[in-house]
Every structure is written in structure tokens, then in C-alpha cells.
Amino acid sequence: MLYHIVTFGCQMNVHESEKIAFILENKGYSVTDKREDADVIVFNTCAIREGAEDRFFGNVGALKRLKKANPNLIIAVCGCATQKADTAEYIKKTFPFVDIVIGTFNLAKLGDYIDQAKNKRVFEQWQEGDLDETQSYLRTSGDNAWVNIMQGCNNFCTYCIVPYVRGREKSRKPENILNEIRQIVKEGKYKKITLLGQNVNSYGKDLCPQMTFTELLQEISKIDGDFQITFMTSHPKDITDELIKEIAFNPKMIKSLHLPAQSGNNRILKLMNRNYTREKYLQIIEKVKALVPNIVLTSDFIVGFPTETEEEFLDTMDLVKQVKFSSIFAFMYSPREGTVAAKMEGQVPDEVKHDRVNRLLKLEKQIQKEEK
Ligand code: SAH
Ligand code: SF4
């Protein structure tokens, strides 16, 4: 009995696919990299941009022929896209050969759903769920071990679907995180621990007693062993001096920081509900560069946010020039149903978005060449 997993989206999904693999191996399945040979195929989906959803629809459609060839094949779709009721409904109607459609909060029950799917199609999207503390993963990322420290997001950036599909912020208890990392370090295979959360700076605010993200990093560093620590992603609005110092002076911390700026223009940042200004962002970068001169800085940008003018886009170009990031991700704004920005007037035409994203990426390449 063989399984095949297709993962879309961010590191969070990559890590959750390691959970899916654990669940399936526990049920006696072994992995195959050929979909044609699989008895169970799982699509772990992403909803962040329209393109991410379209890609997976195309992929799922192509499974029809495999199901015809092997009627016992079980096809499951989970993740952020199928947490949304409209997408779940669309898959149910459009792809009758899909057996299981579940959301982000039901993932731990995938094993049961596979049993049920032998008799009937399964559709379930819970609206919230407890943190999964089973710590059962089949780690597949080489010498990097992902460790989830929190789930959800409270920020509601106006363009973003994540708060709607991942729920509110919930921090894992520090003792559970520390135990998991002790175990990982004991295994001796992992040199890098990457802590995961949509906004790791918010870690611990919901715990009793509260704990800061920096305090968590300090506790993790006390674990004996030869490993390095990094994290994704932090939000500029609440990055602290303590955190910057921790990256600078803690020898276990990898000297890199992914700090999504999204835009270099204050009006757009406000419309995005990012809660910082261009000046505040640059101030943080200055502090980081001063304390950690060899830091690897990376960022995310969105171009063509509703009403973004050419001049405002040039502010983004200018910010990228000023900071000289090691690398950036540049995305064309993609309206996500249910978010505030999707309803805004002044949506920017696609060709303008294409032009801006190309110019931004060209600038990035130029900077990389100069900095070499
Ligand atoms: N929680 C992380 C980001 C998660 S999404 C953070 O806040 O940093 C990863 C990136 O996708 C975001 O930084 C943003 O640049 C981009 N993104 C999110 N929603 C988008 C949308 N609707 N259109 C285009 N890009 C988007
Ligand atoms: Fe989305 Fe903003 Fe939360 Fe990041 S911080 S996941 S961009 S709402």
C-alpha cells in the first residue's frame, strides 16, 4: 500500500505534510514518488493567491484518470484552500472522484477519514481546533527540523486569507516545544531547527504566564547540542530590541532575518493594515544591520495593491534599493474573497501588476549582482 503527497504553500504546509506522512505510515502505507502507483493521494493545499488555488485545481482534475484505472484509490484534499467553504463545495461538486475534503483543523483525524472513505465520501471543515501536541512527524527536510510554535494569526492584513483559514493565534506551551526540540536534538540528525508561526513575535502573548518569543529562544538555546536556530516569519510591527540582540549575540541563532515589508509607501501600508510605517521599517533594518553586520536579510512585497499608484510603487522600489536585501519575494496582489482589500475600489489592472513585479524582480537581480 503506497501513498503520495502533493504539497502547496508555505513551510507550515510542508511541515504539516510531514504529519500526514506520519499518519499514513502508521496505517501501514509507504511513500511513492509516482502518483500512478499510489493507493492514497493527498493534496495539501494553499489559498494565499489565486494562482496557488488554480494550480491545485488543475492537478486534482488530472487525477480522474487514475481513479478510473484504480477505483480503490483514495484521493484526499486538505489544507488552507479546503478550509474555505466555497472551495470545499466547489471540489465536492466538480470532482466527484475526490473522496475526502477536509480543512486545516481536522488534519489529525485524517487516518479515521481514510477508513470512512472506503464506504462514503467525507466532507468536514471544523471552524476551530486545539493545538496538535502529538508531535508525530515523519521529518522529510534533510538536516532541517521544522518546529511549529504557534498557529493562526490575529493581524488581519487586509489582503490576507490566512487569519480566515488558520484561525486566531494560539501558542504552544514552552515545555511542549522544548521537549520536542530535546527529542529532535537527541536524534542527532538535525543541524537546524526552524521555528514556525505566521507571526512569531506574538508568541506567548496568549499563554499564562506570558512568555516572549525572545525568552523562548533563550530557553531553546540552553538545550545541549550542536544545532542552530532560525524562525519564520516575524512581523515588523512588533519586532523588539531584545529579539534583535538575541539574533546578534546568541551563537546558536542563524544570522538571518526574513522580515516582510509588503510595501515602501505609507498610504499603502496603512490600507494593508500593517501597523508600521516605511520609516519604522527602515529603523528596524538599521538597528539589525548595526548589531549584525553580516545578516542575511530577506523580505516579501506585494505590488498592485488596490489603488497603488506608480509613484507609490516607486517608493517600494526605493525601499528595496535602500535596504539591499539578499533576496526578496515579489507577489502580484491577488484578491481573496472575504478579505477587506478584495472589496476595495481601484483594483489595479493585471498588466500593471505584471509590469511592476517584473521591474521589482529586475531591481533585485541588479542589486544582487552589484553586491557580489
Ligand atoms: N505570515 C507571514 C506571511 C504569510 S503569506 C507574514 O505576515 O509575514 C506570505 C506572503 O504572501 C506575504 O508576506 C505576502 O507578501 C504574500 N501575500 C499574502 N496575501 C497575498 C495576496 N492576497 N496577494 C498577493 N500576495 C499575498
Ligand atoms: Fe497574513 Fe498579515 Fe497574518 Fe501574515 S501577519 S499571515 S500577511 S494576516
Ligand code: F3S
Ligand atoms: Fe501557508 Fe498558503 Fe496556508 S501560505 S498558511 S499554506 S494559505
